[in-house]
Amino acid sequence: MVQLCLCAGVLRGPFLVAMGRSWHPEEFNCAYCKSSLADVCFVEEQNNVYCERCYEQFFAPVCAKCSTKIMGEVMHALRQTWHTTCFVCAACKKPFGNSLFHMEDGEPYCEKDYVNLFSTKCHGCDFPVEAGDKFIEALGHTWHDTCFICAVCHMNLEGQPFYSKKDKPLCKKHAHAINV
Numbered sequence: 001m002v003q004l005c006l007c008a009g010v011l012r013g014p015f016l017v018a019m020g021r022s023w024h025p026e027e028f029n030c031a032y033c034k035s036s037l038a039d040v041c042f043v044e045e046q047n048n049v050y051c052e053r054c055y056e057q058f059f060a061p062v063c064a065k066c067s068t069k070i071m072g073e074v075m076h077a078l079r080q081t082w083h084t085t086c087f088v089c090a091a092c093k094k095p096f097g098n099s100l101f102h103m104e105d106g107e108p109y110c111e112k113d114y115v116n117l118f119s120t121k122c123h124g125c126d127f128p129v130e131a132g133d134k135f136i137e138a139l140g141h142t143w144h145d146t147c148f149i150c151a152v153c154h155m156n157l158e159g160q161p162f163y164s165k166k167d168k169p170l171c172k173k174h175a176h177a178i179n180v
Contacts (some may be wrong), residue, residue, distance in 0.1 A: 020043055030054050077101075080107070089113055122147050139164050152177050 016023045016038060025038045031048035035077035043055040052071065054121075060069040064080035065087070069114070073081040088095050102114040108115065119128035122135070124147025129135045136146040136158060145158045151168035163175035170177065 018042075018049070032058065091117060124148065135167060138162070139167060141167075150174055 014025055016025055016028050018028065026036070028037050028049070029035060030037060030042070030051040032050055032054040035051050037049055037051060041052055041054055042049045043052060043059075044050075045055060045059045055091060056069050056071055060071055061074060061081040062068070063070050063083045063086050064078075065082055066081075067138065070081060070083055073084050075087045075096075077079070077086045077087055084097065085095055087108070089101070089110040091109055091113035094110060096108070096110065099110065101108040101110060102118075104114065104118050105180075115128050119130070120142050121127065122129050123139075123141035124143050124146045125142075129144060134146055136143045136148045138148060148157050148169060149155060150157060150162075150171040150173075151165075152174035155171050157169050157171060161172060163170045163172065165175075
């Protein structure tokens with residue numbers, strides 16, 4: 001089978017296949033500096049091929065954190081480009097990879113650190129009170145509605161008169177309990 005090169009010439013002898021096309025080795029060159037790409041790494045940009053040096057000089061994005069050119073994998077986040085190792089949690093400094101992150105005061109946080117640092121926790125179960133959860137504020141704390149219970153009999157106290165002893169809610173029946 002006779003193959004045609006990008007130059008429309010017939011390919012005979014050695015040839016290269018790159019980007020779905022066939023090339024004479026002497027024609028597979030950097031679009032800017034014209035150096036041979038036959039035996040080196042190259043980068044495709046805007047339907048042209050470039051040596052790594054020219055790509056870095058003219059096309060490589062700049063990392064938002066370290067301000068150096070990005071030659072490897074690029075992370076796009078917060079309308080900026082980053083090295084994958086530079087886009088990290090503000091608290092633990094671990095890279096996000098493809099994980100979700102939360103923003104607080106203009107800084108990105110991983111799920112674990114965001115919950116630990118910024119979420120309101122229920123005083124009864126110590127789990128976060130999340131958006132949409134029903135909650136109660138009582139005794140200077142926030143409680144899930146299902147966690148605001150008598151410390152003795154575990155009756156739910158939402159909307160009920162209650163008492164407190166040692167920072168624990170009590171129903172009327174157990175208001176004078178000695179061991180709380």
